Amino acid sequence: MGEKKLMRGNEAIAEAAIRAGCRNYFAYPITPQAELLQWMAEHMPEQENGTFLQAESEIGAVSMVYGAASTGERTMTSSSSPGISLKQEGISYLAGSELPAVIVNIMRGGPGLGNIQPAQGDYFQATKGGGHGDYRLIVLAPSTVPEAAELTFEAFELADRYRNPVMVLADGMIGQMMEPVELPSPLDLADLPPKPWATTGKDGRKPNVIRSFALGAEKLKSINENLQSKYENIKRAETRYEEIGVEDPDILLVAFGTVGRIAKSTRRLARNEGIDVGIFRPITLWPFPDNRLAELSQKVDTVLTVEMNAGQMVEDVRLSVDSDINTPFYGEQGGVVPDPSRILEEVKKYV
Amino acid sequence: MSEEAVAENTAELKKVFDRPKSLNDEKFSYCPGCHHGVINRLIAEVIDELGIQDSTVGTAPVGCSVFLYKWFDVDVIQPAHGRVSAVATGVKRARPDLTVFAYQGDGDFASIGTNNSTHAANRGENITTFFINNTLYGMTGGEMAPTTLLGQKTTTSPHGRSARDYGYPIKMSEMLAALDGPTYITRQAVYDAKRIDNAKAAIKKAFRYQMEDEGYSLVEFLSACPINWGMDPVEANERIKEEVEEVYPLGDIIERS
Numbered sequence: 001m002g003e004k005k006l007m008r009g010n011e012a013i014a015e016a017a018i019r020a021g022c023r024n025y026f027a028y029p030i031t032p033q034a035e036l037l038q039w040m041a042e043h044m045p046e047q048e049n050g051t052f053l054q055a056e057s058e059i060g061a062v063s064m065v066y067g068a069a070s071t072g073e074r075t076m077t078s079s080s081s082p083g084i085s086l087k088q089e090g091i092s093y094l095a096g097s098e099l100p101a102v103i104v105n106i107m108r109g110g111p112g113l114g115n116i117q118p119a120q121g122d123y124f125q126a127t128k129g130g131g132h133g134d135y136r137l138i139v140l141a142p143s144t145v146p147e148a149a150e151l152t153f154e155a156f157e158l159a160d161r162y163r164n165p166v167m168v169l170a171d172g173m174i175g176q177m178m179e180p181v182e183l184p185s186p187l188d189l190a191d192l193p194p195k196p197w198a199t200t201g202k203d204g205r206k207p208n209v210i211r212s213f214a215l216g217a218e219k220l221k222s223i224n225e226n227l228q229s230k231y232e233n234i235k236r237a238e239t240r241y242e243e244i245g246v247e248d249p250d251i252l253l254v255a256f257g258t259v260g261r262i263a264k265s266t267r268r269l270a271r272n273e274g275i276d277v278g279i280f281r282p283i284t285l286w287p288f289p290d291n292r293l294a295e296l297s298q299k300v301d302t303v304l305t306v307e308m309n310a311g312q313m314v315e316d317v318r319l320s321v322d323s324d325i326n327t328p329f330y331g332e333q334g335g336v337v338p339d340p341s342r343i344l345e346e347v348k349k350y351v
Numbered sequence: 352m353s354e355e356a357v358a359e360n361t362a363e364l365k366k367v368f369d370r371p372k373s374l375n376d377e378k379f380s381y382c383p384g385c386h387h388g389v390i391n392r393l394i395a396e397v398i399d400e401l402g403i404q405d406s407t408v409g410t411a412p413v414g415c416s417v418f419l420y421k422w423f424d425v426d427v428i429q430p431a432h433g434r435v436s437a438v439a440t441g442v443k444r445a446r447p448d449l450t451v452f453a454y455q456g457d458g459d460f461a462s463i464g465t466n467n468s469t470h471a472a473n474r475g476e477n478i479t480t481f482f483i484n485n486t487l488y489g490m491t492g493g494e495m496a497p498t499t500l501l502g503q504k505t506t507t508s509p510h511g512r513s514a515r516d517y518g519y520p521i522k523m524s525e526m527l528a529a530l531d532g533p534t535y536i537t538r539q540a541v542y543d544a545k546r547i548d549n550a551k552a553a554i555k556k557a558f559r560y561q562m563e564d565e566g567y568s569l570v571e572f573l574s575a576c577p578i579n580w581g582m583d584p585v586e587a588n589e590r591i592k593e594e595v596e597e598v599y600p601l602g603d604i605i606e607r608s
Contacts, residue, residue: 024445051444055437056470063434063467067410067441070428075445093431199426199442201406201449209420211429 004182009145009174012181013104014039016149017076019186020156022102024051024068024075026061030083031116032172033106037078058083062090062103069099070210072198074156078104080172081122082113084130091165092131096212098227100159102152103137104168106175109335117335118172118258123312126169127286134224136231138166138238139285143261145179151283153184160193162234169285171308173258173337231287239292240283246296249278250351254293254317255306256282258337263306265340266347273344275351285313290320297321302350306343307331326350371395373404375424380415384577384584387416387483389541390550394452394481395423397554401562407450410439412459415490416483419454433464436471439478450561453480457498458488461523468523475532475566479557482523482569485576486595493579497521500598505579520598524571528605534560535568536604540596542575542588553603565608573599 007015014036017025025040037054044052051068055061061077068075079087084105094101107122109115126139138158142148148170155166199208214220242260245267246252255263260281270277280296282289297303303321305314307329314329321327330346332338370376373395379388398404404425411419413432420427430438439453453471460468460482471478487505488494495508498520502511528536535557539550550572557568573595575587582590 024441026441053440053444056466059434060437060440060467060470063430063437064441064444066430066434067428067438067443068445069441070408070438071442071445071449073445075441089431090434199408199428200446201408202424202426203405207420207424208426209429210427211420213417213429 004180006178007145007181008035008176008178009148009170010035010106010176011039012145012149012183013078013152013168013170015043015183016152017102017156018043018047019184020074020153021187021189021192022074022076022156023047023049023189024065024073025077026053026055026064026068027077027079028055028058028061028083030080032108032175033078033080033104036104036106036175058086059089062087065101066090066094066097066099069094069101070199072195072200074160074192076102076104078106080106080108081110081119084122084125088131091137092133092135093212094165095135095137096133097210098163099165099210100163101165102155102159102168103165104152104170107169107171109333115335116172118308118337119333119335120171120257120259120308120312121333122169123285123307123309126167127288127316135227136234136286138162138164138234139169140166141169141256141283141285142174143257143281145174145177146181148174149181149183158238162230164230164234169257171258235287238284239287239289241289241292242281242283243292243296244279245276246278246280246299248276249300250276251347252278252280252296252300252303253306253343253347254280254282254303254313256285256313259306259308262338262340263343266343269340269344270347275347277347282313288316288320290316293317293320294322297325300325302326302328304346304350305329306338306346308337309333371399373398373424374422377421379422380418382578384575384587385415386485386541386572386574389547390481390483390572390574391416391419391422393541393547393551393554397551397558398425400555401558403450403558403562406448407452408442410435410442410451410453412455414456414459414488416454416456417490433459433462434467435459436464436476436480437467439480440471440476443476443478447477450558451478453478455480455482456489457482457484457486457496461521462497469527472527472567472569473530473532475534477561477564477566479561480567480569481554482571483574484571484599485574486520487576487579489576489579493576500594522599524569524604527569532567533569533605534566534608535606537569538571538573538599538601538604540573540591540601542591546601560608571599573601
């Protein structure tokens with residue numbers, strides 16, 4: 001690990017990407033992720049062969065990512081909710097063509113133009129597809145600035161390992177907040193794995209082709225089955241979560257990202273009142289840590305899900321746990337960030 | 352002829368026509384009289400002649416030429432409809448040492464991808480773009496395109512394209528020539544030997560500009576689609592000469608290097 005620095009979330013994500021060997025970044029300005037783009041504009045040209053390009057549109061940016069990722073180089077784009085909606089075409093194509101790339105979503109309020117406040121309304125979009133066709137993104141949800149840097153760094157490793165797009169799903173709170181970050185040491189590009197599939201000029205070999213197109217039904221069926229079996233491997237190997245105080249809690253609180261962090265404050269407040277709140281924080285939203293959640297839920301009567309949306313992850317929670325367990329939901333919307341004491345009020349309804 | 356004479360003549364025989372190395376043995380699936388095949392071949396010949404087969408990456412559109420990856424013996428990327436210019440940009444920015452061409456139809460380049468194609472041209476991206484203008488959507492069933500001529504009947508303009516409803520045939524090459532970014536923009540046709548020669552020279556020039564790091568080149572081709580035009584191949588060639596060239600005149604539009 002490298003030195004410790006006070007950094008804004010957006011900047012920490014950008015710098016972590018550069019240190020992970022990302023040399024191609026394409027994006028379009030949008031609040032609240034603008035500092036990420038600005039950091040890249042400043043620092044990507046300092047890298048040897050570093051490409052920063054402000055694209056004509058979100059669709060242009062994700063298509064440039066598709067092109068650059070086809071050459072096998074580490075590649076990223078970032079945006080916020082409305083911009084991520086525009087990128088869905090390209091994300092489906094990246095997944096269908098099995099191209100590694102990292103997409104950062106610093107979520108804001110929606111639907112439509114919404115506002116520029118922190119929100120978690122894009123959980124469905126990130127974890128259930130978003131674009132057309134049967135595909136999955138690996139979705140990583142940091143709850144702090146240091147974790148955002150760490151997961152961004154790791155996102156590139158996962159993308160390469162599985163030839164799959166990876167989304168870092170944070171929100172305006174994490175993007176804008178400043179915290180001390182210990183940045184990872186920069187990777188040596190020479191150490192990155194070779195990509196024999198990349199379109200880099202055929203130069204003595206058979207031509208490489210990057211596509212998501214197969215006209216015959218049997219052919220596409222077999223491609224899709226291979227994708228699904230890859231997703232099964234990812235489920236088995238890459239499910240991540242954090243759990244606190246889950247030995248014998250009075251209630252289990254499930255929250256991701258910013259709310260996962262706030263939940264820890266709720267746990268402290270609750271302890272003063274003699275209530276033991278266990279916390280389960282999914283770090284991979286896809287694959288969702290369903291097995292572990294199912295185990296933990298056996299210890300409690302109530303699994304309370306808290307999100308900054310109208311109830312999205314709670315559907316995965318309900319799919320994970322037995323139907324005799326109470327699974328209430330508490331959410332705030334429109335950019336309202338739930339207060340730890342407000343969450344405690346919800347907790348008290350069930351213990 | 353004596354045996355000696357035959358032997359002598361045969362020794363002097365040279366193979367003067369063959370498939371370019373940059374095409375493989377797969378048969379084109381283009382319709383009879385379509386110009387895509389001629390244009391594909393010319394591009395492959397030029398890649399051979401410039402000796403860049405090993406360092407070329409092609410980006411293919413969605414449409415009749417979606418199968419470029421089957422026919423070209425070079426690395427090929429087959430992205431989303433309309434995004435070819437942006438994808439080619441990504442490849443070239445990541446790997447400036449590669450020679451990158453974007454092959455786009457009129458739906459791709461002049462309709463759904465106009466934003467991407469216009470900005471690639473305006474940035475002067477160092478790529479070579481081939482824009483195949485056959486005045487309609489060939490693969491999906493002959494629908495009207497922004498390039499469709501006034502009065503032209505298509506499956507979505509069964510009474511003929513009217514300016515009142517759909518405006519006028521879009522002149523992408525002239526539009527992009529108004530920008531300061533592009534280096535070379537030309538409009539070509541391939542319906543006879545002379546024009547094929549001219550077109551090939553334009554393709555070569557467009558690749559050379561990229562290899563010399565001179566920036567964005569665009570070669571527009573007026574291309575025949577006899578099936579969707581309801582014509583035989585000879586009539587389709589005549590139509591280009593008599594009608595299409597009236598709206599889209601051939602020749603270099605800009606050349607700045």
